[in-house]
Amino acid sequence: MRPLDEDETTQVLEKLHKYVGSNLKHLIERQATDGLDSKPGGFCFRLHKQRVYYVSESIVRRATNIARDKLSSLGTCIGKFTKSAKFKLTVTCLDLLAAHAxxxxxxxxxxxxxxxxxxxxxxxxxxxxxxxxxxxxxxxxxxxxxxxxxxxxxxxxxxxxxxxxxxxxxxxxxxxxxxxxxTLTIAEGTSRLLKRPPSLIPFFSQARLF
Structure with a gap:
Protein backbone atom coordinates (compact mmCIF):
# COMPACT_ATOMS: atom_id res chain seq x y z
CA MET A 1 0.00 0.00 0.00
CA ARG A 2 1.35 3.41 -0.96
CA PRO A 3 0.21 6.94 -1.92
CA LEU A 4 -0.46 7.62 -5.60
CA ASP A 5 2.28 9.23 -7.66
CA GLU A 6 1.61 12.39 -9.68
CA ASP A 7 0.54 10.62 -12.88
CA GLU A 8 -1.70 8.16 -11.01
CA THR A 9 -3.31 10.98 -9.04
CA THR A 10 -4.02 12.92 -12.23
CA GLN A 11 -5.70 9.92 -13.87
CA VAL A 12 -7.85 9.17 -10.82
CA LEU A 13 -8.98 12.77 -10.33
CA GLU A 14 -9.75 13.22 -14.03
CA LYS A 15 -11.96 10.11 -14.03
CA LEU A 16 -13.81 11.19 -10.89
CA HIS A 17 -14.20 14.74 -12.19
CA LYS A 18 -15.96 13.40 -15.28
CA TYR A 19 -18.77 12.18 -13.03
CA VAL A 20 -18.84 14.52 -10.03
CA GLY A 21 -17.53 17.76 -11.55
CA SER A 22 -16.87 20.51 -9.01
CA ASN A 23 -18.12 18.20 -6.24
CA LEU A 24 -14.70 16.54 -6.46
CA LYS A 25 -13.57 19.18 -3.97
CA HIS A 26 -15.98 17.76 -1.39
CA LEU A 27 -14.55 14.27 -1.87
CA ILE A 28 -10.98 15.48 -1.36
CA GLU A 29 -11.70 17.78 1.59
CA ARG A 30 -14.26 15.50 3.25
CA GLN A 31 -13.64 14.72 6.91
CA ALA A 32 -14.24 11.26 8.37
CA THR A 33 -17.09 11.12 10.89
CA ASP A 34 -16.34 7.72 12.39
CA GLY A 35 -13.33 5.63 13.26
CA LEU A 36 -11.35 4.31 16.19
CA ASP A 37 -9.50 7.59 16.71
CA SER A 38 -11.06 10.56 18.49
CA LYS A 39 -10.08 12.59 15.40
CA PRO A 40 -10.30 10.24 12.36
CA GLY A 41 -9.01 12.99 10.04
CA GLY A 42 -9.77 13.31 6.35
CA PHE A 43 -9.77 10.92 3.41
CA CYS A 44 -7.00 10.02 1.00
CA PHE A 45 -6.25 7.74 -1.95
CA ARG A 46 -4.04 4.69 -1.59
CA LEU A 47 -2.82 2.15 -4.15
CA HIS A 48 -2.72 -1.53 -3.19
CA LYS A 49 -2.28 -4.38 -5.66
CA GLN A 50 -3.13 -2.08 -8.60
CA ARG A 51 -6.41 -1.05 -6.99
CA VAL A 52 -7.13 2.47 -5.78
CA TYR A 53 -8.85 2.92 -2.42
CA TYR A 54 -10.59 5.95 -0.97
CA VAL A 55 -9.96 5.57 2.74
CA SER A 56 -9.86 7.58 5.95
CA GLU A 57 -6.48 8.56 7.35
CA SER A 58 -7.38 6.76 10.57
CA ILE A 59 -7.70 3.41 8.78
CA VAL A 60 -4.52 4.04 6.77
CA ARG A 61 -2.54 4.48 9.98
CA ARG A 62 -3.76 1.14 11.29
CA ALA A 63 -3.29 -0.64 7.97
CA THR A 64 0.44 0.14 8.02
CA ASN A 65 0.77 -2.45 10.80
CA ILE A 66 -0.43 -5.22 8.46
CA ALA A 67 1.96 -7.00 6.11
CA ARG A 68 1.35 -6.12 2.46
CA ASP A 69 0.64 -9.71 1.43
CA LYS A 70 -1.85 -10.08 4.28
CA LEU A 71 -3.81 -6.91 3.52
CA SER A 72 -6.84 -7.66 1.37
CA SER A 73 -8.50 -4.24 1.03
CA LEU A 74 -9.30 -1.07 2.94
CA GLY A 75 -11.84 1.70 2.63
CA THR A 76 -13.73 1.96 -0.66
CA CYS A 77 -12.20 0.53 -3.82
CA ILE A 78 -12.95 3.14 -6.49
CA GLY A 79 -11.09 1.58 -9.41
CA LYS A 80 -8.00 -0.15 -10.69
CA PHE A 81 -5.05 0.37 -13.00
CA THR A 82 -4.88 -1.93 -16.01
CA LYS A 83 -1.72 -3.62 -17.28
CA SER A 84 -1.28 -0.68 -19.64
CA ALA A 85 -1.30 1.69 -16.61
CA LYS A 86 -4.72 3.17 -17.46
CA PHE A 87 -7.12 3.88 -14.60
CA LYS A 88 -10.63 2.47 -14.75
CA LEU A 89 -13.49 3.13 -12.34
CA THR A 90 -15.19 0.03 -10.93
CA VAL A 91 -18.76 -0.44 -9.75
CA THR A 92 -17.60 -0.42 -6.11
CA CYS A 93 -17.33 3.39 -6.37
CA LEU A 94 -21.04 3.70 -7.21
CA ASP A 95 -21.99 4.90 -3.71
CA LEU A 96 -19.51 7.77 -3.96
CA LEU A 97 -20.55 8.71 -7.49
CA ALA A 98 -24.25 8.59 -6.64
CA ALA A 99 -23.73 10.85 -3.62
CA HIS A 100 -21.81 13.50 -5.57
CA ALA A 101 -22.88 13.14 -9.23
CA THR A 183 -19.66 -16.30 -13.13
CA LEU A 184 -21.72 -19.40 -12.41
CA THR A 185 -22.04 -22.68 -14.29
CA ILE A 186 -25.52 -23.50 -15.55
CA ALA A 187 -27.12 -26.41 -17.36
CA GLU A 188 -25.09 -28.43 -19.89
CA GLY A 189 -21.81 -27.02 -18.66
CA THR A 190 -22.39 -23.59 -20.17
CA SER A 191 -20.88 -20.70 -18.21
CA ARG A 192 -22.35 -17.25 -18.22
CA LEU A 193 -22.65 -14.26 -15.96
CA LEU A 194 -25.95 -14.65 -14.15
CA LYS A 195 -27.61 -11.33 -13.46
CA ARG A 196 -29.68 -10.88 -10.35
CA PRO A 197 -33.48 -10.92 -10.67
CA PRO A 198 -35.27 -7.57 -10.24
CA SER A 199 -36.30 -8.51 -6.69
CA LEU A 200 -32.65 -8.40 -5.56
CA ILE A 201 -31.81 -5.01 -7.05
CA PRO A 202 -33.04 -2.89 -4.11
CA PHE A 203 -31.22 -5.10 -1.58
CA PHE A 204 -27.93 -5.06 -3.46
CA SER A 205 -27.85 -1.36 -4.28
CA GLN A 206 -28.69 -0.30 -0.73
CA ALA A 207 -25.90 -2.45 0.71
CA ARG A 208 -22.51 -0.87 1.19
CA LEU A 209 -20.25 -1.74 -1.70
CA PHE A 210 -17.06 -1.45 0.35
Missing part, protein backbone atom coordinates in the same frame (compact mmCIF):
# COMPACT_ATOMS: atom_id res chain seq x y z
CA UNK A 102 -23.96 16.32 -11.03
CA UNK A 103 -25.67 14.56 -13.93
CA UNK A 104 -28.05 11.62 -13.73
CA UNK A 105 -30.43 9.63 -15.86
CA UNK A 106 -33.40 7.49 -14.89
CA UNK A 107 -34.40 4.44 -16.89
CA UNK A 108 -37.86 2.97 -17.28
CA UNK A 109 -38.60 -0.32 -15.46
CA UNK A 110 -38.68 -2.10 -18.82
CA UNK A 111 -35.09 -1.00 -19.51
CA UNK A 112 -33.53 -1.84 -16.15
CA UNK A 113 -32.63 -5.46 -16.89
CA UNK A 114 -31.25 -4.55 -20.30
CA UNK A 115 -28.84 -2.11 -18.66
CA UNK A 116 -27.91 -4.69 -16.01
CA UNK A 117 -27.03 -7.11 -18.81
CA UNK A 118 -24.42 -4.61 -19.98
CA UNK A 119 -26.39 -2.95 -22.77
CA UNK A 120 -26.44 0.75 -23.56
CA UNK A 121 -29.53 2.80 -22.67
CA UNK A 122 -31.77 3.55 -25.66
CA UNK A 123 -34.09 6.52 -26.06
CA UNK A 124 -37.05 4.14 -25.64
CA UNK A 125 -35.77 3.21 -22.17
CA UNK A 126 -35.01 6.75 -21.01
CA UNK A 127 -37.41 8.14 -18.42
CA UNK A 128 -35.63 11.31 -17.27
CA UNK A 129 -32.29 13.06 -17.62
CA UNK A 130 -30.71 15.97 -15.76
CA UNK A 131 -31.20 19.29 -17.55
CA UNK A 132 -28.25 20.62 -19.55
CA UNK A 133 -26.32 17.34 -19.50
CA UNK A 134 -23.43 17.72 -21.99
CA UNK A 135 -22.54 15.05 -24.54
CA UNK A 136 -20.00 12.48 -23.27
CA UNK A 137 -20.51 13.63 -19.69
CA UNK A 138 -20.32 10.95 -16.99
CA UNK A 139 -23.76 10.10 -15.60
CA UNK A 140 -25.09 7.86 -12.85
CA UNK A 141 -27.95 5.60 -13.98
CA UNK A 142 -30.93 5.24 -11.65
CA UNK A 143 -34.12 3.22 -11.58
CA UNK A 144 -37.41 5.10 -11.27
CA UNK A 145 -37.23 4.28 -7.55
CA UNK A 146 -34.01 6.33 -7.29
CA UNK A 147 -31.86 3.23 -6.84
CA UNK A 148 -28.38 3.59 -8.42
CA UNK A 149 -27.92 0.85 -11.04
CA UNK A 150 -24.56 1.85 -12.47
CA UNK A 151 -22.86 4.58 -14.46
CA UNK A 152 -22.03 5.48 -18.03
CA UNK A 153 -21.40 8.28 -20.51
CA UNK A 154 -24.07 10.48 -22.06
CA UNK A 155 -24.01 9.66 -25.77
CA UNK A 156 -26.15 12.73 -26.45
CA UNK A 157 -26.82 15.99 -24.67
CA UNK A 158 -30.16 16.67 -23.00
CA UNK A 159 -31.26 18.84 -25.92
CA UNK A 160 -30.32 16.19 -28.49
CA UNK A 161 -32.18 13.46 -26.59
CA UNK A 162 -35.49 15.15 -27.37
CA UNK A 163 -34.94 14.65 -31.11
CA UNK A 164 -33.75 11.03 -31.11
CA UNK A 165 -35.50 7.96 -32.48
CA UNK A 166 -36.54 5.27 -29.96
CA UNK A 167 -33.69 2.98 -31.05
CA UNK A 168 -30.93 5.60 -30.70
CA UNK A 169 -28.41 5.29 -27.85
CA UNK A 170 -28.59 7.95 -25.13
CA UNK A 171 -26.15 6.51 -22.57
CA UNK A 172 -23.08 4.34 -23.11
CA UNK A 173 -22.84 1.59 -20.50
CA UNK A 174 -19.68 1.64 -18.37
CA UNK A 175 -20.48 -0.46 -15.31
CA UNK A 176 -23.46 -1.73 -13.32
CA UNK A 177 -24.23 -3.46 -10.03
CA UNK A 178 -24.72 -6.84 -11.75
CA UNK A 179 -21.00 -7.02 -12.58
CA UNK A 180 -20.28 -7.78 -8.92
CA UNK A 181 -21.94 -11.19 -9.28
CA UNK A 182 -19.58 -14.11 -10.05
Missing amino acids: KYKIWVKPSAEMSFLYGNHVLKSGLARITDNTPQYQGVVVYSMSDIPLGFGLAAKSTADCRKLDPTDIVTLHQSDIAIAFP
Whole structure:
Protein backbone atom coordinates (compact mmCIF):
# COMPACT_ATOMS: atom_id res chain seq x y z
CA MET A 1 0.00 0.00 0.00
CA ARG A 2 1.35 3.41 -0.96
CA PRO A 3 0.21 6.94 -1.92
CA LEU A 4 -0.46 7.62 -5.60
CA ASP A 5 2.28 9.23 -7.66
CA GLU A 6 1.61 12.39 -9.68
CA ASP A 7 0.54 10.62 -12.88
CA GLU A 8 -1.70 8.16 -11.01
CA THR A 9 -3.31 10.98 -9.04
CA THR A 10 -4.02 12.92 -12.23
CA GLN A 11 -5.70 9.92 -13.87
CA VAL A 12 -7.85 9.17 -10.82
CA LEU A 13 -8.98 12.77 -10.33
CA GLU A 14 -9.75 13.22 -14.03
CA LYS A 15 -11.96 10.11 -14.03
CA LEU A 16 -13.81 11.19 -10.89
CA HIS A 17 -14.20 14.74 -12.19
CA LYS A 18 -15.96 13.40 -15.28
CA TYR A 19 -18.77 12.18 -13.03
CA VAL A 20 -18.84 14.52 -10.03
CA GLY A 21 -17.53 17.76 -11.55
CA SER A 22 -16.87 20.51 -9.01
CA ASN A 23 -18.12 18.20 -6.24
CA LEU A 24 -14.70 16.54 -6.46
CA LYS A 25 -13.57 19.18 -3.97
CA HIS A 26 -15.98 17.76 -1.39
CA LEU A 27 -14.55 14.27 -1.87
CA ILE A 28 -10.98 15.48 -1.36
CA GLU A 29 -11.70 17.78 1.59
CA ARG A 30 -14.26 15.50 3.25
CA GLN A 31 -13.64 14.72 6.91
CA ALA A 32 -14.24 11.26 8.37
CA THR A 33 -17.09 11.12 10.89
CA ASP A 34 -16.34 7.72 12.39
CA GLY A 35 -13.33 5.63 13.26
CA LEU A 36 -11.35 4.31 16.19
CA ASP A 37 -9.50 7.59 16.71
CA SER A 38 -11.06 10.56 18.49
CA LYS A 39 -10.08 12.59 15.40
CA PRO A 40 -10.30 10.24 12.36
CA GLY A 41 -9.01 12.99 10.04
CA GLY A 42 -9.77 13.31 6.35
CA PHE A 43 -9.77 10.92 3.41
CA CYS A 44 -7.00 10.02 1.00
CA PHE A 45 -6.25 7.74 -1.95
CA ARG A 46 -4.04 4.69 -1.59
CA LEU A 47 -2.82 2.15 -4.15
CA HIS A 48 -2.72 -1.53 -3.19
CA LYS A 49 -2.28 -4.38 -5.66
CA GLN A 50 -3.13 -2.08 -8.60
CA ARG A 51 -6.41 -1.05 -6.99
CA VAL A 52 -7.13 2.47 -5.78
CA TYR A 53 -8.85 2.92 -2.42
CA TYR A 54 -10.59 5.95 -0.97
CA VAL A 55 -9.96 5.57 2.74
CA SER A 56 -9.86 7.58 5.95
CA GLU A 57 -6.48 8.56 7.35
CA SER A 58 -7.38 6.76 10.57
CA ILE A 59 -7.70 3.41 8.78
CA VAL A 60 -4.52 4.04 6.77
CA ARG A 61 -2.54 4.48 9.98
CA ARG A 62 -3.76 1.14 11.29
CA ALA A 63 -3.29 -0.64 7.97
CA THR A 64 0.44 0.14 8.02
CA ASN A 65 0.77 -2.45 10.80
CA ILE A 66 -0.43 -5.22 8.46
CA ALA A 67 1.96 -7.00 6.11
CA ARG A 68 1.35 -6.12 2.46
CA ASP A 69 0.64 -9.71 1.43
CA LYS A 70 -1.85 -10.08 4.28
CA LEU A 71 -3.81 -6.91 3.52
CA SER A 72 -6.84 -7.66 1.37
CA SER A 73 -8.50 -4.24 1.03
CA LEU A 74 -9.30 -1.07 2.94
CA GLY A 75 -11.84 1.70 2.63
CA THR A 76 -13.73 1.96 -0.66
CA CYS A 77 -12.20 0.53 -3.82
CA ILE A 78 -12.95 3.14 -6.49
CA GLY A 79 -11.09 1.58 -9.41
CA LYS A 80 -8.00 -0.15 -10.69
CA PHE A 81 -5.05 0.37 -13.00
CA THR A 82 -4.88 -1.93 -16.01
CA LYS A 83 -1.72 -3.62 -17.28
CA SER A 84 -1.28 -0.68 -19.64
CA ALA A 85 -1.30 1.69 -16.61
CA LYS A 86 -4.72 3.17 -17.46
CA PHE A 87 -7.12 3.88 -14.60
CA LYS A 88 -10.63 2.47 -14.75
CA LEU A 89 -13.49 3.13 -12.34
CA THR A 90 -15.19 0.03 -10.93
CA VAL A 91 -18.76 -0.44 -9.75
CA THR A 92 -17.60 -0.42 -6.11
CA CYS A 93 -17.33 3.39 -6.37
CA LEU A 94 -21.04 3.70 -7.21
CA ASP A 95 -21.99 4.90 -3.71
CA LEU A 96 -19.51 7.77 -3.96
CA LEU A 97 -20.55 8.71 -7.49
CA ALA A 98 -24.25 8.59 -6.64
CA ALA A 99 -23.73 10.85 -3.62
CA HIS A 100 -21.81 13.50 -5.57
CA ALA A 101 -22.88 13.14 -9.23
CA LYS A 102 -23.96 16.32 -11.03
CA TYR A 103 -25.67 14.56 -13.93
CA LYS A 104 -28.05 11.62 -13.73
CA ILE A 105 -30.43 9.63 -15.86
CA TRP A 106 -33.40 7.49 -14.89
CA VAL A 107 -34.40 4.44 -16.89
CA LYS A 108 -37.86 2.97 -17.28
CA PRO A 109 -38.60 -0.32 -15.46
CA SER A 110 -38.68 -2.10 -18.82
CA ALA A 111 -35.09 -1.00 -19.51
CA GLU A 112 -33.53 -1.84 -16.15
CA MET A 113 -32.63 -5.46 -16.89
CA SER A 114 -31.25 -4.55 -20.30
CA PHE A 115 -28.84 -2.11 -18.66
CA LEU A 116 -27.91 -4.69 -16.01
CA TYR A 117 -27.03 -7.11 -18.81
CA GLY A 118 -24.42 -4.61 -19.98
CA ASN A 119 -26.39 -2.95 -22.77
CA HIS A 120 -26.44 0.75 -23.56
CA VAL A 121 -29.53 2.80 -22.67
CA LEU A 122 -31.77 3.55 -25.66
CA LYS A 123 -34.09 6.52 -26.06
CA SER A 124 -37.05 4.14 -25.64
CA GLY A 125 -35.77 3.21 -22.17
CA LEU A 126 -35.01 6.75 -21.01
CA ALA A 127 -37.41 8.14 -18.42
CA ARG A 128 -35.63 11.31 -17.27
CA ILE A 129 -32.29 13.06 -17.62
CA THR A 130 -30.71 15.97 -15.76
CA ASP A 131 -31.20 19.29 -17.55
CA ASN A 132 -28.25 20.62 -19.55
CA THR A 133 -26.32 17.34 -19.50
CA PRO A 134 -23.43 17.72 -21.99
CA GLN A 135 -22.54 15.05 -24.54
CA TYR A 136 -20.00 12.48 -23.27
CA GLN A 137 -20.51 13.63 -19.69
CA GLY A 138 -20.32 10.95 -16.99
CA VAL A 139 -23.76 10.10 -15.60
CA VAL A 140 -25.09 7.86 -12.85
CA VAL A 141 -27.95 5.60 -13.98
CA TYR A 142 -30.93 5.24 -11.65
CA SER A 143 -34.12 3.22 -11.58
CA MET A 144 -37.41 5.10 -11.27
CA SER A 145 -37.23 4.28 -7.55
CA ASP A 146 -34.01 6.33 -7.29
CA ILE A 147 -31.86 3.23 -6.84
CA PRO A 148 -28.38 3.59 -8.42
CA LEU A 149 -27.92 0.85 -11.04
CA GLY A 150 -24.56 1.85 -12.47
CA PHE A 151 -22.86 4.58 -14.46
CA GLY A 152 -22.03 5.48 -18.03
CA LEU A 153 -21.40 8.28 -20.51
CA ALA A 154 -24.07 10.48 -22.06
CA ALA A 155 -24.01 9.66 -25.77
CA LYS A 156 -26.15 12.73 -26.45
CA SER A 157 -26.82 15.99 -24.67
CA THR A 158 -30.16 16.67 -23.00
CA ALA A 159 -31.26 18.84 -25.92
CA ASP A 160 -30.32 16.19 -28.49
CA CYS A 161 -32.18 13.46 -26.59
CA ARG A 162 -35.49 15.15 -27.37
CA LYS A 163 -34.94 14.65 -31.11
CA LEU A 164 -33.75 11.03 -31.11
CA ASP A 165 -35.50 7.96 -32.48
CA PRO A 166 -36.54 5.27 -29.96
CA THR A 167 -33.69 2.98 -31.05
CA ASP A 168 -30.93 5.60 -30.70
CA ILE A 169 -28.41 5.29 -27.85
CA VAL A 170 -28.59 7.95 -25.13
CA THR A 171 -26.15 6.51 -22.57
CA LEU A 172 -23.08 4.34 -23.11
CA HIS A 173 -22.84 1.59 -20.50
CA GLN A 174 -19.68 1.64 -18.37
CA SER A 175 -20.48 -0.46 -15.31
CA ASP A 176 -23.46 -1.73 -13.32
CA ILE A 177 -24.23 -3.46 -10.03
CA ALA A 178 -24.72 -6.84 -11.75
CA ILE A 179 -21.00 -7.02 -12.58
CA ALA A 180 -20.28 -7.78 -8.92
CA PHE A 181 -21.94 -11.19 -9.28
CA PRO A 182 -19.58 -14.11 -10.05
CA THR A 183 -19.66 -16.30 -13.13
CA LEU A 184 -21.72 -19.40 -12.41
CA THR A 185 -22.04 -22.68 -14.29
CA ILE A 186 -25.52 -23.50 -15.55
CA ALA A 187 -27.12 -26.41 -17.36
CA GLU A 188 -25.09 -28.43 -19.89
CA GLY A 189 -21.81 -27.02 -18.66
CA THR A 190 -22.39 -23.59 -20.17
CA SER A 191 -20.88 -20.70 -18.21
CA ARG A 192 -22.35 -17.25 -18.22
CA LEU A 193 -22.65 -14.26 -15.96
CA LEU A 194 -25.95 -14.65 -14.15
CA LYS A 195 -27.61 -11.33 -13.46
CA ARG A 196 -29.68 -10.88 -10.35
CA PRO A 197 -33.48 -10.92 -10.67
CA PRO A 198 -35.27 -7.57 -10.24
CA SER A 199 -36.30 -8.51 -6.69
CA LEU A 200 -32.65 -8.40 -5.56
CA ILE A 201 -31.81 -5.01 -7.05
CA PRO A 202 -33.04 -2.89 -4.11
CA PHE A 203 -31.22 -5.10 -1.58
CA PHE A 204 -27.93 -5.06 -3.46
CA SER A 205 -27.85 -1.36 -4.28
CA GLN A 206 -28.69 -0.30 -0.73
CA ALA A 207 -25.90 -2.45 0.71
CA ARG A 208 -22.51 -0.87 1.19
CA LEU A 209 -20.25 -1.74 -1.70
CA PHE A 210 -17.06 -1.45 0.35
